[in-house]
Amino acid sequence: CDMGVLDNLVANTAYLKAQGGDDRELKKRRRSLSLPKPEECMITRATLEKDFQLLCERQPIGKKLFRQFLLESNPQYVAAAEFLDELVDWDLAEVAGKDKARMNIINKFCKAHSKSFLSYLVGEVADKCKAVTDKDFEDVMNGKVKDATQEYLKGKPFSEYQNSHHFDKFLQWKEFEKQKITEKYFYEFRTLGKGGFGEVCAVQVKNTGQMYACKKLCKKRLKEKDGDSMALLEKQILEKVNSRFLVNLSYAYQTKTHLCLVMTLMNGGDLRYHIYNTGEKGLEMNRVVYYAAQVTTGILHLHAMDIAYRDMKPENVLLDSFGQCRLSDLGLAVELPGEKAINQKAGTSGYMAPEILKKEPYRMSVDWWALGCSIYEMVAARLPFKDYKEKVQKEEVARRTLEDECKYDPKYFDEGTKTIIALFLKKKISARLGCRTKNEDPRKHEWFKCINFPRLEAGLIEPPWVPKPNVVYAKDTGDMRDFSEIKGVVFDQKDEMFFKEFSTGAVPTAWQQEMIDSGLFDELSDPNRKESAPGLNDK
């Protein structure tokens, strides 16, 4: 066999082996790690923004330590912490367990004689809690009582927490989180794909074994093509989002030659690949509904932050090794705060909404149109206004989009699926699903009724299809075109400033989750931990 095939085989084997987790090296490395000493955390203590939501809810280690603090304090704090936990259990319970979970909560927290009674509640909320019934449970407990509990925790408990040893621990983790990230922090594996400014490859964090995808942007290419501000925008949007249905950012750092974005590894291939390259054309209906449900939730997460995605298409939906999907490539995403609308042409031919083609002002509506196109494509392996591999000018696709009625071949589409796609493909924005009222939620549509969304968001619904563990769902390494050499680009001080602004290191929420998932959080928190001699880590 020729060298290309062999190279590819070696690259694949190393990559698959890393995911299998060969961890002798890893264990040795982990024993040498330790948290920064408390006295090294003074500046962090003084400069940390004391925001309750940020410190005790959004950051996973912060949330864990605050909860531990509550559980080791007085009975009121314990009751508040347990109540919030059990409310989550109730929310995620399936039909059978739901009644039991609800009764437990009522008996434990709502009866004045119970020792876990929520005695910090006052006034109307307290009365409502005591009088709660099965009927108004959701409205009262998951609404007013939950809000009042969070409000209560923000006060005295939060300020006491800041003087506790749990908070001292938290500061040590925050200090550790600030470490400088360089390429030495990772092992690098095979290339997974190519983008406009460089390749995306698989990497592994040496300390934890966690696998990620690293999108490398060539600095020279960025400068030559004026890609700086776009790259920074993509990074800033990526670091803001935190959803199970979007590719999340864990690190941003630089090397001499590249800016690097380290993101969730999605090694199950993209949906375009699965629609066209695996036997039968089109996907089975249970897969279509499942992916659409996840994608819709991802889009809503962006919209809730006033971000329009603008590049919804199967090619940008990637599967992970479990068969769950996420939206990727936020390079076209744009923030539209308040009521701001734009009329800039953006997107991919075949998925662009009429309002974009007509250069009319638009906001989030374009994503629902493109989702309609994508569902259509998952079902029929062609676009509403363009056949698969049809040789047709963009202008003609645009004309059809604006003038033609969409056709639904009964061989592929059942009535329900046809109905929801037709609603997403309404040419008039005000008639389109997702746009008919302010913040209309398409997940409430009939077509999704078999999906339990709270469980979907908690990752508790089994995917309808799982990628094979020994297959690399990416083009062979040799098949990817190489980048040409760039000459004559030199960097000035402004460029260096931009590179620095980009390279912010670990992203707190994602990094803390990695520490917990990999077990490193528990290991370093263990009071009986013995450290081996330092010097093993190449800091």
Ligand code: ADP
């Ligand atoms: P660009 O914006 O330059 O097009 P992308 O973000 O689309 O770059 O990435 C280029 C390619 O890299 C994708 O088409 C895909 O094959 C691969 N890729 C991107 N992100 C990931 C990821 N998180 N996991 C696995 N592969 C990825």
Ligand code: MG
């Ligand atoms: Mg791309």
Ligand code: MG
């Ligand atoms: Mg892009």
